[in-house]
Amino acid sequence: MIYCGIDWAENTHDVALVDDSGQLLAKRHITDDAVGYKILLDLLGEYGDSEDNPIPVAIETSRGLLVAVLRTGTRKVFAINPMSAARYRDRHSVSRKKSDPGDALVLANILRTDMHAHRPLPQDSDLARAIAVLARAQQDATWNRQQIANQLRSLLREYYPSALEAFAKWANGLCRPEARELLKAAPTPARAARLTRTQLQAALKRAGRKRGIEEEADRLRDVFRAEWAHQPPLVEDALGKQMLALLIQLEAACTAADDLANAVEDEFPRHPDAEILVSFPGLGVQLGARVLAEIGDDRTRFADARGLKAYAGSSPITRASGKKSAITRRWVKNDRLNHAGYLWAFSALRGSPGAMTHYRRRRDAHGDWHAAAQRHLFNRMLGQLYHCLHHRKLFDESTAFPPSGQEMETAAA
Template sequence: MAAVACGIDWAEGHHDLAIVEEAGAVLVAERISNDAEGLSRLLAVLADYDPIGEQLPVAIETSTGLLVAGLRAAGREVFAINPLAVSRYRDRYRSSGGKSDAFDAMVLANVLRTDRPSHRQLPDDSPAVQALRVLTRAQQDAVWERAELCNRIRALLKAFFPAALDAFERGGKHQLHSSACRTILQIASTPSDAARLSQSRLAAALRRAGRTRGVEAEAGLLRDLLRREQMRQLPAVEQAMGMQLRGIVRQLDAVSATLDELEPAIEAAFTAHPDAAIVASFPGLGVQLGARMLAEIGDDKTRFADGRALKAFAGAAPVTRASGRSRFVHARRAKNDRIAAAGYVWALAAVRHDPLWEQRYRARRAAGDRHVAALRKMFNSMLGKLHHCLTTGQPYQPDLAFGPVKIAAA
């Protein structure tokens, strides 16, 4: 009988493939190497079993990696199956809990054989969006890593040098990840080192960090704050903590340099995309945040059947659990965390800077929603409008996007 699907159980050193026919019988079970030779062998096997005029779809438990890239470059339909779903499908064939790589490949192939309409193939995004996604995810990871490093520095300074926190966490540009803070903490990593710093040395450090205005006044203020009387650790412990602090600051320097490099690259990639003008027409979406949204949504217009599918993907749509007389509506947990994080910032920016969005936010709060719930509902509404504009190719128009505010009390 004709083959209908292929499953691949991927691993670091090798991959197991299985091709099944309409009744579920395995036609081919083979192990290939994780290299160019293995990819060539895989494509050859698939070509041998392709139905006339069609190509076998491929199921695999990942959406990234060189193997997936090679399959997509060859024009194959690739379905990334959630490993949790695969574990449920596995119970259909073996209740004992036993498994093997070849067995998992067979299960993956049968997932497509029996339930292909329930799964979506990887989107056919353009190379430009795929490259933009790499850049924006690298930026988002670096931002999260910067926050983690700042938290570590803050906790360490509280333990032995609290005066530095008063000096560098005054709001505005005075933050732990600022260039001035990183530069001065390298030369004043302990209270003893800070006490020996003159105003002129602090001013020189501020200039090295890029400050051009009010240098002397800031240097004098920093000198007074850093020399303020405080509780101290034992000298040997203080020196050890200072060494630890310098090491973390060097890591923060590297992350900050990465962010400085990524920002112009993202701006160039985003503004060059044909959908950039549509995304940027929405209130609250600047270049960097708009780039994240476009990268995660993609430019494959067939990826989401409608706005509701995009809302579910982003975690903006709620989930209803109903059984008998009980009915519970809660926030969606299974979602794209990256677009959800960007969506919160987007909703907050739109509410703060656009009167129409602020009006709807106030209405939601008046109806009893808490701050986070109100912003999530704003994000939910925004996504529907963004999906419509991207699908139809028209920019955001507030006079068409909004009707009268009518929100029933919760």
């Protein structure tokens, strides 16, 4: 058995091959281009790499062109956490020396000794991987949009409280097109107070508003012309220019989030698992795509539902030492899936009577706090999702949350 370890970098990579006894068979220093990839594949082929018996590879990343080349065929690629690799390095040397060829050798020996303890990259379909790229990018764009909106809100509090009051009743506040259009038309409260009813209506129409334009323009005019505290004129103008610069970033972030959301809506329904995912209460296209992006469509990735729950961080973990024992939530988890699960459980409370009953039972009978009750609900629904995906079944409310005890008697009466 031959094992390969690759210490990757931006421009070059170090490769090491070892056998079952740990003897170094070969080492190479390759470039990060098509020529370097060919040298790597030729080296693996020289030592017996084939479609039927591929050489497993350990590397400290799960993405990039090098990983894409290695994942062709049936080869197992193991993405080793850099912290784990650092701990393994101490097994071979206590002097704390470090080198790139040495790190490649360490990675190869990780597979030689403990390959069973590490999980290879899942064999997801190309469509699932494409959806993962789009869903994660859309999630990042949404977070970035909210971060810029928070910065803008903090700036408006310093000199433009009338704008915050005017946009307070709108859902999504500063991220709405109407808010951005009005801020471009009037970057300072002094200019906002001089806006006429006609100008306000024109700004709302440019933002795409179709109904209630006259009433909304009157309300905005009253808010902008009310009595507010002001910064000195020169300072107010300077803050207005700073706000316009931040508004340009918010416009770009909103456009990126919307475009990526449209791309997700185009690709996600094409996946065979999409119908099962959106059948669950609380899971729509965007949130369902985020869940699919993190769990993939490789059914051999998780041995059972417990593995999926641990990966998502929804199941508790026990820490015991001597006479002390504590059950706490998991800190090491897939943060993206855990965040999607929080939104999923929160949305399911309105879409599923069984989910609401389960949540209330955790709050009232077990004394859980809100976050703990939602995490428990997410944990249960994640197990249901695992079952439905493996058996190709849609979500069924009566099966997922069957009535029991007094609830059954009430239902029968």
